[in-house]
Amino acid sequence: MIHLNEQLQKKLFNKRSIKERVNEWKKCDMKIVFTNGCFDLLHLGHLVYLMEAADLGDKLIIGLNSDTSVKRLKGQNRPVNNQKERVMFLSSLFYVDAVCVFEENTPIKLIKKIKPDVLVKGGDYMQKEIIGHEIVSDYGGVIKILNFQKDYSTTSLIARIKNIS
Numbered sequence: 001m002i003h004l005n006e007q008l009q010k011k012l013f014n015k016r017s018i019k020e021r022v023n024e025w026k027k028c029d030m031k032i033v034f035t036n037g038c039f040d041l042l043h044l045g046h047l048v049y050l051m052e053a054a055d056l057g058d059k060l061i062i063g064l065n066s067d068t069s070v071k072r073l074k075g076q077n078r079p080v081n082n083q084k085e086r087v088m089f090l091s092s093l094f095y096v097d098a099v100c101v102f103e104e105n106t107p108i109k110l111i112k113k114i115k116p117d118v119l120v121k122g123g124d125y126m127q128k129e130i131i132g133h134e135i136v137s138d139y140g141g142v143i144k145i146l147n148f149q150k151d152y153s154t155t156s157l158i159a160r161i162k163n164i165s
Helices: 015-027 044-054 067-074 083-091 108-114 133-138 154-163
Strands: 032-037 059-065 098-102 118-122 142-146
Touching: 015 032, 015 059, 015 098, 015 108, 032 044, 032 108, 044 059, 044 118, 044 142, 059 067, 059 083, 059 108, 083 098, 098 108, 108 133, 133 142
Parallel strands: 032 059, 032 118, 059 098, 118 142
Antiparallel strands: none
């Protein structure tokens, strides 16, 4: 069985410990960037998106949908990679500072808890569709929509894999 090494474990937080870490970062005047998703099959579109998100502040936090949450949102055949594997992939990226798994369908409770300075989503969203945009805007945070990486999606990747014979 594969285990998270010590370096990767330092990036994994629960809802209580992420709040404590964010408070430490904010005391040092660090700008907190938050994004969320399933990140089921990590692909180039994800990597570019996360690099661009990281450039918007000092610390990048990813809210990661749990396995049960992904199943509710995407269907019984998802996720392809389980929660532990997805945590490992994301935690191994040098520009990701924290990963926090959430069980709910949306990260609204997590957003309320950490109050990021910047809330980021991809270009396939409109601001009014971004969960938590009103909350973040109300306390002066910024909503940033990054360019969508055309031809890169988990759904299209799965379809391409299915077509390989």
